[in-house]
Amino acid sequence: MKDKTSKNIKESGKLFINWVEKYFSEMDNYPVLPNAKPGDVKKQLPINPPKKSEEYEEIISDLEKIIMPGVTHWNHPKFMAYFNSSSSDPGIFAELVSAAFNTNGMLWKSNPASAELEEVALDWFRQMLGLSENFWGIIYDxxxxxxxxAIVAARESLSDYSIRDKGFGGLQNKPRLRLYTSEQAHSSIEKGAIVAGIGLEGVRKIKVDENFKMIPSELQKAITEDKANGWKPFCVVATVGTTSTTSIDPVTEIAAICKSENIWLHVDAAHAGVAAIVPEMRYLLDGIEDADSFVLNPHKWMFMPIDISVLFTKHKGILKQAFSIIPDYLKTDEDDEVTNYMDYGIQLGRRFRSLKLWFVIRHYGTEGLIEIIREHLKLGQQFSKWINESSDFELLAPTPLSTICFRAIPENIKTEKEVNEFNKNLMDAINNSGKAFLSHTVLNGKFTIRVVISGIRTEEKHVKEVYEVLIDEFKKLTK
Ligand SMILES: Cc1ncc(COP(=O)(O)O)c(C=O)c1O
Known part of the structure; x- marks a missing residue:
């Protein structure tokens, strides 16, 4: 078939750019959470693929009619559920260029620009976070x-285990490996442990204090106990900004334990880490210089379309040792002079994700990014204050950033079960109104509503509107 890419983009590109422009300009009018039931989208789509070519106009028309009513608008200023990922114009443009290039950055040779931009953009990011040059970064999804x-690298750092070569089946009479993380840690830690062959039994959850932070003395106790019982402690995962409450584990104290026990420390700062670019929030990364690796996601709070995650580590060599396998067909003349990113992870092929970092940092400048995140932090504190000052609500966790955990405490409802039901109904009512999207967690058995303020389009007026919806729905339910 004759290639018509250039012609088609010339003729129809505007159609899509205009469509995306309209999508953003009308964003405020959309229900944040669609009013869709399971199967609603699927039943409108043909079972069989079309035999004949269809016009872009027809595709756009179905995008409006079939897809849009089933889309949750993560870009909406009143999307305050989970941890947001909101896209910005430089992020979208970077995705467009990346799709146009369609390169596979497995090797330096397979796209020198991708390999070198990744190094430079991550070094910029490292400097923005105030990290020392000891850290080297890599982009994953x-x-x-x-x-x-990181867990696989921690495992690889145990020189007397050789799991890469022997597998766990090849180990004879070696103590089982144990990984430690807090009760509030994200489920991805357990999933990582499953993949790395540590198993769920190999993950020990450490108690948290009343502010949901890991208790270092409990960690030390667990390590000592495990060693006495024949386990081999090998990795601790601390969290800076837990998923439920954004609590911040005391990394400095945890790092001291890891150092004395010779254990790899990985820090999960997926959401909160980016906030450390704000000078007064740099304390978020206290202790990080003593960590072996840490992760943060620019797609969560740095306005890049999902996905882009960054792992910083002090042990580039161990990561390579864990993963590098170079078949003949991937050997290149430059192997000794360059970074071939395929050597540092499970995936061979790699998208050109560094374009997103580069575009976004250049477009906003570090000052612009700091200003946006600082505003989110201010708005978060404001919302937290409103909740704290209202007799109808109570905070269920501190608000160190801009995630507010609270519940309603209606006067006439007394049992915990009923209060939980009331709060679930309150959250559902807000979400069903289409005026905002909030999500929940459970803290000490209490159904907890979370408001997360980190979307690029969220302004003070939106935060006020969400508070008003909360009050309105509360009044309706208590009438
Ligand atoms: C603290 C924390 N870690 C890890 C993750 C997993 O992130 P991802 O979806 O990028 O795998 C999340 C998701 O919200 C998170 O909150």
């Missing part, structure tokens, strides 16, 4: 992947 890679 998601934090789950970054953490899994």
């Amino acid at each position: 998601l934090a789950s992947t970054s953490t899994m890679q």
Whole structure:
């Protein structure tokens, strides 16, 4: 078939750019959470693929009619669920260019620009975070992947295990490996442990204090106990910004334990880490210089379309030792002079994700990014104050960043079970209104509503509107 890419982009590119422009300009009018039931989208789509070519106009028309009513608008200023990932114009343009290039950055040779931009953009990012040059970075898709890679590297650092070569089946009478993380850690830590062959039994959850932070003395106790019982402690995963409450584990104290026990310390800062570019928030990374690796996701709070996750580590060599396998057909003349990123992870092929970092950092400048995140932090504190000052609500966790955990405490409802049900109904009512999207967690058995303020389009007026919706729905339910 004759290639018509250039002609088609010339003729139809505007159609899509205009469509995307309209999508953003009308964003405020969309229900944040679609009013869709399971199967609603699927039943409108033909079972069989079309035999004949279809016009872009027809595709766009179905995008509007079939897809849009089933889309949750993560880009909406009142999307305050989970941890947001909101895209910005430089992020979208970078994706467009990346798709146009369509390179596979497995080797330096397979795309020199991708390999070298990744090095430079990550070094910029390292400087923005105030990290020392001891850290080297690599881009993966998601934090789950970054953490899994870190756990495998931690495993590889045990020279007397040789699991890469022998596998676990090849170990004779060696103590089983144990990984430690807090009760509040993300499920990706356990998934990483599953993939690395540590198994769920190999993950020991450490108690948290009343502010949901890992208790270092409990960690030390667990390590000592495990050693006495024949386990081999090998990795600790601390969290800076836990998923439920954004609590910050005391990394400095945890690092001291890891150092004295000779254990790899990985820090999961998937959401909160980016906030450390704000000078007054740099304390978030206290202790990080003593960590072996840590992950943070620019796609969560740095306005890049999902996905882009960054792993920083002090042990580039161990990562390579863990993963590098170079078949003849991937050997190149430059192997000794360059970084071939395929050597540092499970995946061979790699998208040109560094374009997103480069475009976004250049477009906003470090000052612009700091200003946006600082505003989110301010708005988060404001919302937290409103909740704290209202007799109808209570905070269920501190608000160190811009994630607010709270519940309603209606006067006439007394049992915990009923309060939980009320709060679930309150959250559902807000979400069903289409005016905002909030999500939940459970803290000490209490159904907890979370408001997360980290979307690039979220302004003070949106935060006020969400508070008003909360009050309105609360009044309706208590009438
Ligand atoms: C603290 C933390 N770690 C890891 C993850 C997993 O992130 P990803 O979806 O990039 O794998 C999340 C997701 O929200 C998270 O909150």
